[in-house]
Amino acid sequence: MLALLLADLRFNSLRYARSVMEVAVAPIFWVADIPSRLADWNEEHLVSRSNLLEQNERLRRENLVLQGRSHQMASLQAENVRLRALLNSSALLRDDVLVAELIGVSPDPVRHQLVLNKGEGDAVFVGQPLIDADGLLGQIVEVSPITSRALLITDATHSIPVQVNRNGVRAIAEGTGSLTLLEIRHVSATTDIREGDLLVTSGLGGRFPVGYPVAVVNEIVRDPGEAFARITATPSAALERSRHVLLVFTTKPDVGN
Amino acid sequence: MVDRGPYAYWVILASFFVALVLAVLPMPEWLAWGRPEWVALVLIYWVIALPQRVGMFTALLLGVTLDVAEGAVMGQNAFALVAVALLALLLYQRLRVFSMWQQSAVVFVLTGINQMICQWVQNLEGAGAQTLFFLLPAVTSALLWPVVLHSLRGIRRHYRVS
Numbered sequence: 001m002l003a004l005l006l007a008d009l010r011f012n013s014l015r016y017a018r019s020v021m022e023v024a025v026a027p028i029f030w031v032a033d034i035p036s037r038l039a040d041w042n043e044e045h046l047v048s049r050s051n052l053l054e055q056n057e058r059l060r061r062e063n064l065v066l067q068g069r070s071h072q073m074a075s076l077q078a079e080n081v082r083l084r085a086l087l088n089s090s091a092l093l094r095d096d097v098l099v100a101e102l103i104g105v106s107p108d109p110v111r112h113q114l115v116l117n118k119g120e121g122d123a124v125f126v127g128q129p130l131i132d133a134d135g136l137l138g139q140i141v142e143v144s145p146i147t148s149r150a151l152l153i154t155d156a157t158h159s160i161p162v163q164v165n166r167n168g169v170r171a172i173a174e175g176t177g178s179l180t181l182l183e184i185r186h187v188s189a190t191t192d193i194r195e196g197d198l199l200v201t202s203g204l205g206g207r208f209p210v211g212y213p214v215a216v217v218n219e220i221v222r223d224p225g226e227a228f229a230r231i232t233a234t235p236s237a238a239l240e241r242s243r244h245v246l247l248v249f250t251t252k253p254d255v256g257n
Numbered sequence: 258m259v260d261r262g263p264y265a266y267w268v269i270l271a272s273f274f275v276a277l278v279l280a281v282l283p284m285p286e287w288l289a290w291g292r293p294e295w296v297a298l299v300l301i302y303w304v305i306a307l308p309q310r311v312g313m314f315t316a317l318l319l320g321v322t323l324d325v326a327e328g329a330v331m332g333q334n335a336f337a338l339v340a341v342a343l344l345a346l347l348l349y350q351r352l353r354v355f356s357m358w359q360q361s362a363v364v365f366v367l368t369g370i371n372q373m374i375c376q377w378v379q380n381l382e383g384a385g386a387q388t389l390f391f392l393l394p395a396v397t398s399a400l401l402w403p404v405v406l407h408s409l410r411g412i413r414r415h416y417r418v419s
Contacts, residue, residue, distance in 0.1 A: 004331055005332035028278055177384070
């Protein structure tokens, strides 16, 4: 038993066995997911006509606005690529995404993990970033043929390199084990960082693509007796509410250099 | 004379499956800390009722399955459930003559040990709980023991599982 513990914890040698067993436990998640699927079905099928019309109208307006913005985006992106090519630095390209659905959450309150309905068959890979409409959710830590498991940024074992969107100050955001709180560690008391600052992924470490919103700085305590400021932030993504999430496939830009 | 119903094995398997589903069922956040240890409860019941059939090996398989389902370190729940099964095997003769609430007290201790072992392994991993709330499932499990006992006993007698 202890050998089993050790093998998994320290040497990661059970990865294959885990991914096989993950398929075996998929029926458990399938059954446990029935209530929320029923609720979804209710929402979809038992809606009044007026509600649908209203929703349709709203979505059409939203779509128009987004389309307008995306036209602007296209030209900005082209400009960005040109400027970056001038600077001889790698270009930012649009990332491809795959929509996945949540089929389970970790039952253990200190372990922030999600089970998704996309796996190896959909080219999901370990380390793949996971986002929702509002920001970064986490990354994939385990892949089985039909499902995958993601670690949220708020898990106590997770850290992510971020930068302040306003001025580019870099920091590390650590999970605390609470779904609404991140801690920014080792930021000296004199650093220019304010409450309300948006933290985005910095792309350092090469795991997360640059520029996805991570969290908003919530509170800064600068205690003269301590070497670093105590900074907490609230995650931007709806960590406990998202049911549909996006898996990001980063396309590596090939700018000759 | 053994009078075994035709579904004896399936009933035990099905009860474990239901327990596993209940163990991963999504719950609102304020309830998450108090989720009863369904798998441990069902395991304790079967060990007390049929110690010749359900024992530590079942506990091991069950624990590994729960580990994979929970995304825990492989062996965490296996270790905890084997310990629970061992204690239940040592105590089953006494437990059978206890009153229901005395049994609840023992279940409290057993699930408490289960939680302590899980906590210990999680601390190795660096993801342990900060407060004593992780013992709350022991309380809810003990309170739910009468329900589990009566429903599983009813099922066992109906399907003549022995």
